[in-house]
Every structure is written in C-alpha cells, then in structure tokens.
Amino acid sequence: DADVTQTPRNRITKTGKRIMLECSQTKGHDRMYWYRQDPGLGLRLIYYSFDVKDINKGEISDGYSVSRQAQAKFSLSLESAIPNQTALYFCATSPTGRHEQFFGPGTRLTVL
C-alpha cells in the first residue's frame, strides 16, 4: 500500500551494529504496528502503538525498541543486531474503530 512507506527496503548489516527501520504513513491512522515475517512462521508482532504516547510490547519484543515520533512515524530499532534477527519486517497501520490493518512494502534485513 503506497500510503504506508518503509525505509530502507533492503539492508545488510553486521552483528553488533545498531539499525533503525522507519515507517511513515499518510493514512491518518492512530494505530501502528511492527511485525517480522520468517518463513514457515507467518507474521509475529514486535511492538504496537495507539498514539504518540502509547507504546506496547508484542510477542517478540526482546532485542528491539521503538519510537513513535509523530502520529505518522513509527521507527523500529535493533540496538545490537544479531543474525537471528534476519527477517522481513513489516509496518502496518489501523484506524481506530476498524479492524483491518494496512501494510507497508516491507524491509528485508540481513544480519551477517
């Protein structure tokens, strides 16, 4: 969905490096989410946010942190990347009062 953008689209980094993945949306949605996708495991929730002052851990938050800089921006950080964080990362948004989520194109992260 072009209204949800993610940068970078691809990133290769080394173990121990700090990495930030960024998500921006023009949909005006309050709720934003970060997922990771691994083959055979589907999507798993890392963090979610309902507004700028609200941050919540998902099922696999260890090793990650987030920042909601504005309603439209939600960043995911890996403070010290490790190889098992190699995955496809998706940002999603959802408007309050509705249930479906709208996904960005994804960031493919490789940690060597």
Added chain:
Amino acid sequence: AQSVAQPEDQVNVAEGNPLTVKCTYSVSGNPYLFWYVQYPNRGLQFLLKYITGDNLVKGSYGFEAEFNKSQTSFHLKKPSALVSDSALYFCAVRDNYGGATNKLIFGTGTLLAVQP
C-alpha cells in the same frame, strides 16, 4: 491459547478451477477473522473480513470466505482461479485477550500456485 492454523503449506490448482485455502481458528469470544494476500516483494494486502452477519463474506479480486462456527473454520474460496492469483495467503484472527487493541494473530501462510 488463541491461534490460527493453515494446514496446507501449498495449494496447487489449475487455472479456471475452483480454489480453496483452508483456515481454522481458536479464540475466546466472538471471532474477528481476516484474509490477507502477499504478492512477491510486496506487503500484505487486505482481502476480506468477517466480523458478524452473513457467513459468506465477499472480498477483493473475486475472493470469498465462508465462516463456519461449528467447525471453527474460515476457508478462502474462489470459483475460478487465475494465474495472477498465485501468491502467499494469510489467515488472521483478532486477539480477543487484548481488548480493543486490534492485535492480529496470523497463520503461517499458504502458498497458492495456479498453473496455466
């Protein structure tokens, strides 16, 4: 525990034939169910949802899904498959433990391959 199961890793169907992608769920309370499609190198796209009402839900691209409460299933269907339907399909259920959080629990995905 709440969960979604997609029992088939891959479904193969010939173009023009009907297709079914299976999904079963386990959730406390009323189920809110979703189907998403992921084309190569793209994010997930919303196809359809069941919240309440008719058990047969119609969505994008000619897809529909049938909610069956007694079988706790929400199978995705299309009467006539197209080669362009080839993609990865995810079933999801709202996490009802989280209140009004809209958190989704995803299945592991089913790869649909439509042969010409």
